[in-house]
Amino acid sequence: xxxxxxxxxxxxxxxLRYLNAGGSGDRLVLLGDETVIADLLRTHGIxxxxxxxxxxxEAIDMHEHPTKALKEKRSSSIxxxxxxxxxxxxxxxxxxGNTGAMLVGAMFSIKPLPGILRPTIGAYMPRENGSLGFxxxxxxxxxxxxxxxxxxATLGTLFVKHILGIEDPRVGLLNIGEEEGKxxxxxxxxxxLLKECPGIRFIGNIEGRDILMDxxxxxxxxxxxxxxxLKLAESVYDIVKRRNIRDEYFDTFNYETYGGVPVLGxxxxxxIGHGISGAEAFHNMILMAERMIDNDLPGLxxxxxxxxxxxxx
Amino acid sequence: xxxxxxxxxxxxxxxLRYLNAGGSGDRLVLLGDETVIADLLRTHGIxxxxxxxxxxxEAIDMHEHPTKALKEKRSSSIxxxxxxxxxxxxxxxxxxGNTGAMLVGAMFSIKPLPGILRPTIGAYMPRENGSLGFxxxxxxxxxxxxxxxxxxATLGTLFVKHILGIEDPRVGLLNIGEEEGKxxxxxxxxxxLLKECPGIRFIGNIEGRDILMDxxxxxxxxxxxxxxxLKLAESVYDIVKRRNIRDEYFDTFNYETYGGVPVLGxxxxxxIGHGISGAEAFHNMILMAERMIDNDLPGLxxxxxxxxxxxxx
Numbered sequence: 066x067x068x069x070x071x072x073x074x075x076x077x078x079x080x081l082r083y084l085n086a087g088g089s090g091d092r093l094v095l096l097g098d099e100t101v102i103a104d105l106l107r108t109h110g111i112x113x114x115x116x117x118x119x120x121x122x123e124a125i126d127m128h129e130h131p132t133k134a135l136k137e138k139r140s141s142s143i144x145x146x147x148x149x150x151x152x153x154x155x156x157x158x159x160x161x162g163n164t165g166a167m168l169v170g171a172m173f174s175i176k177p178l179p180g181i182l183r184p185t186i187g188a189y190m191p192r193e194n195g196s197l198g199f200x201x202x203x204x205x206x207x208x209x210x211x212x213x214x215x216x217x218a219t220l221g222t223l224f225v226k227h228i229l230g231i232e233d234p235r236v237g238l239l240n241i242g243e244e245e246g247k248x249x250x251x252x253x254x255x256x257x258l259l260k261e262c263p264g265i266r267f268i269g270n271i272e273g274r275d276i277l278m279d280x281x282x283x284x285x286x287x288x289x290x291x292x293x294x295l296k297l298a299e300s301v302y303d304i305v306k307r308r309n310i311r312d313e314y315f316d317t318f319n320y321e322t323y324g325g326v327p328v329l330g331x332x333x334x335x336x337i338g339h340g341i342s343g344a345e346a347f348h349n350m351i352l353m354a355e356r357m358i359d360n361d362l363p364g365l366x367x368x369x370x371x372x373x374x375x376x377x378x
Numbered sequence: 379x380x381x382x383x384x385x386x387x388x389x390x391x392x393x394l395r396y397l398n399a400g401g402s403g404d405r406l407v408l409l410g411d412e413t414v415i416a417d418l419l420r421t422h423g424i425x426x427x428x429x430x431x432x433x434x435x436e437a438i439d440m441h442e443h444p445t446k447a448l449k450e451k452r453s454s455s456i457x458x459x460x461x462x463x464x465x466x467x468x469x470x471x472x473x474x475g476n477t478g479a480m481l482v483g484a485m486f487s488i489k490p491l492p493g494i495l496r497p498t499i500g501a502y503m504p505r506e507n508g509s510l511g512f513x514x515x516x517x518x519x520x521x522x523x524x525x526x527x528x529x530x531a532t533l534g535t536l537f538v539k540h541i542l543g544i545e546d547p548r549v550g551l552l553n554i555g556e557e558e559g560k561x562x563x564x565x566x567x568x569x570x571l572l573k574e575c576p577g578i579r580f581i582g583n584i585e586g587r588d589i590l591m592d593x594x595x596x597x598x599x600x601x602x603x604x605x606x607x608l609k610l611a612e613s614v615y616d617i618v619k620r621r622n623i624r625d626e627y628f629d630t631f632n633y634e635t636y637g638g639v640p641v642l643g644x645x646x647x648x649x650i651g652h653g654i655s656g657a658e659a660f661h662n663m664i665l666m667a668e669r670m671i672d673n674d675l676p677g678l679x680x681x682x683x684x685x686x687x688x689x690x691x
Contacts, residue, residue: 204554207562241517241605249520249602273609289562290603292554294610296586301614310623
């Protein structure tokens, strides 16, 4: 409840939206300053007896060093949350707080699933027809090997299929040419591995111009290019807003619609929100966590990466 | 005159615009089918005696293999043009034709300047305040070493300073974090080299969100990321047009405004236009070639890369 620029107020409002939309309060464990949260819940007319509040009064600042902060601030909401997650007392964690601390928690408090070389986060890419693309890695794996991109393809496929509900998702390799053999050394090496990879529907290379088109549902690249693309797309949205351009399509660039992105490839659902998350974003993150738990995404990933299913590994 | 989707008509119209705007016909050598061009010039009321036409009737198709096409189509406008350029009979070459063939010509018919490890092409990034950023490499050097990025910084600086008229241009390293030490291995290694590089004004890292902002005038990255960024930006323009959004800023994304991009680091000015270049693009490419010749950009680059001036090389 303490993560994000507008916490805890917007987090509380997000909880309220979730409850008003029929969500059940007993699925929620709120981490933060007990008194502050209880007061805010009362102010918003939310019955506190439905919800579990765990007292975690410290906040990790956006600019703190993740590992250091997690170690020193043992009663921060993120540290306490990952403790509960690791102990199996909660099933998923959501925060709009320090992204680095969330990632460190995802890697070390809980663990990568067996066979996963590099857990990853993705970014949503909205398309004109209203559908969503999913680009990964979006910035945590700046240098990648070809086999990492192949794993991203599988992780992305499972996520968009079971959580976003895209049937038989198409996987594209982000590249700088259409034909096989084009691109940098990484993309050239990844292409044949993607072609051979079981369980994904590889459609070949896609280019920068295809990212916002309904061409591939899962778009894989290393996290350097992915992060530049994500931040460029976000800046286009900012420009569109600043210039008072009203357009249905560009409105879908609003991060609030998607809430947050999951860390894929770790033992439990971990969802990281944008620092400027508002009530809608928090609500959507809760819904995504529910879907990830209810559809057992970590279990599906575990199965896909079991030795018997990855002959190429 | 044979390059591009709307050649030779749009190329002729571009020549007409150049002449009507006070350009001198005796600076132009038109390469293409003599009869066709002479007819088109007459149709548009352009006095053919002012202009030199060199008969080069073959066209290299957009999808032909560059090296093969250049070797086999000796009377193509691109092959003939590079022959004249190498012989010193023309001072610059412009084409909206097969990009690969133009690059092969730039590398092998004429040569990289002494000390240049990798000639490069850039892309213009328009900013809201009307100024222009220049991102390089835009796609011909998919894999780069740190020293290549440093050379791009110098080449970009000389280009934007002497051709675009930006005083004391700021150089940014495209990266996925603000502080030194962030990024992939390439960016981490390039940062200290850029800090030490003489003759440039390095301002540190820039991120994807800064590309369309007035933060750095020269933005360096390897050609994989650069090409993805360029094509993504072009697709945003296409979407804006398709959705009938009328906005002064997004109008500046129109490639026509800039005409073409130079191949930097080779012995003579080589300008490559977009396949869909129209009259305005051709006109602007002629003006850019004039500035590159009149300011002796290759000479300035030669000087900057002379052994005495590159202590780090």
